[in-house]
Amino acid sequence: MSDALYLSRVEETLNQIEELLDDAESDLDYDNNGAMMVIKCPDRSQIILTRQPPVSQLWLATRTQGLHFDYDEASQQWVLDSDGSALRDHLSVAFKDQTDEQLDLSEI
Numbered sequence: 001m002s003d004a005l006y007l008s009r010v011e012e013t014l015n016q017i018e019e020l021l022d023d024a025e026s027d028l029d030y031d032n033n034g035a036m037m038v039i040k041c042p043d044r045s046q047i048i049l050t051r052q053p054p055v056s057q058l059w060l061a062t063r064t065q066g067l068h069f070d071y072d073e074a075s076q077q078w079v080l081d082s083d084g085s086a087l088r089d090h091l092s093v094a095f096k097d098q099t100d101e102q103l104d105l106s107e108i
Helices: 003-023 087-099
Strands: 029-032 036-040 046-052 057-061 066-072 077-080
Touching: 003 029, 003 036, 003 046, 046 087, 057 087, 077 087
Parallel strands: none
Antiparallel strands: 029 036, 036 046, 046 057, 057 066, 066 077
């Protein structure tokens, strides 16, 4: 994947998450500077997404783990580098664990 396409995919994903949080009936606060998105949870924990251009990955850090995702063109989604599971699934677990909220992440 070219650097430009990688950066476009990351930006698109972070913007989708931002829109989802804006549209949700939620009090979750977040900061998105394009390179990193920090979602502040009610229990003072954070869910952090960061782009990693040297390896063309999107990293997810939660209270319990750090995960690395590659963009899979065939499925048009970010997948975990170790087992191919979807970013949306891991984000759903993180939101439920750290915020007690269920968000529809099907578009991520």
